Amino acid sequence: MSEITEPTANLVEVFSAIQGEGLNVGTRQIFIRFAKCDLRCHFCDSDHTWELANTCRMEVTPGARDFESHSNPVALSTLLQSVERQNLAGLHESVSITGGEPLLHARFLKAFLPQLRESTHLPIYLETGGHRPQQLSMVLPYLDWVGMDMKLPSVSGEQRWTAHAEFLRRCCDASVGVFVKLIVSSHTEPAELEHSARLVAAVNPEIPVFLQPVTPLEEPLAAGMVSPPSAEQVLTWQTLMKRTTYLNGDSAERRMLKQVRVVPQTHKMIGQL
Ligand code: SF4
DSSP, X not given: OOOOOOOEEOEEEEEEEEOOSXXXXXXXXXXXXXXXXXXXXXTOSOGGGSSOOSEEEEESSTTTOOEEEEESSEEHHHHHHHHHHHOOTTTOSEEEEESSOGGGXXXXXXXXXXXXXXXXXXXXXXXXXSOOHHHHHHHGGGOSEEEEEOOOHHHHXXXXXXXXXXXXXXXXXXXXXXXXEEEEOTTOOHHHHHHHHHHHHHHOTTSOEEEEEOOOOSSOSSTTSOOOOOHHHHHHHHHHHHHOXXXXXXXXXXXXXXXXXXXXXXXXXXXXX
């Protein structure tokens, strides 16, 4: 008889921290950071996740940064134990599944997330590049929230409009909460923001959109691509996105986004990991 092997995944780290981006900003989360990404955004501050490493690190005491090392790949039960150890009563609002690109681990997540929910009773939040709708469908039943990056070609060097639209549609069809995050730099093309506003409004104008001014990297991956926008640029772009209209099919209904907020990376302001 063949043995049933436990699912495993390549991880970077597990730790407890304050969420610094998007709709959940300021809340305390348990972060599970998965290894590997198939994109190469110019502004990436997680390029250490791009390749597989032999080991990952898991925090022992929530927020103390007293990491212990584990070999990769990590067994599902080991990861679950690490999260349970972090999950002190009343401390965390949710669990963040992040990376890298966590949807590269969709098969593992499909097995892991139901057990994670059962053991922690915490909402599950996925942070993703938003370009893998098929893999998203594998895990949507186990998600409460999705934070989707919309990649602007002028800032990230990536172009994924069709996949982004499909991704948002699948979240809405499954009634899973979703918001969109757009990283903007001094090089952002306004036409791309207009296109993004129409794309989101076409799916659902209630989807919150966050403009996130890029945080300068200490060692830029591509010279000149990561300078933050000026306050005037951001004001102009917020106005543009809030006033862009989308004509909804044959109904002649004009749609505008309900929420376009500007929030920089707050965790970097307090020097948090
Ligand atoms: S999708 Fe995220 S992890 Fe991947 S390259 Fe872009 S910013 Fe980095």
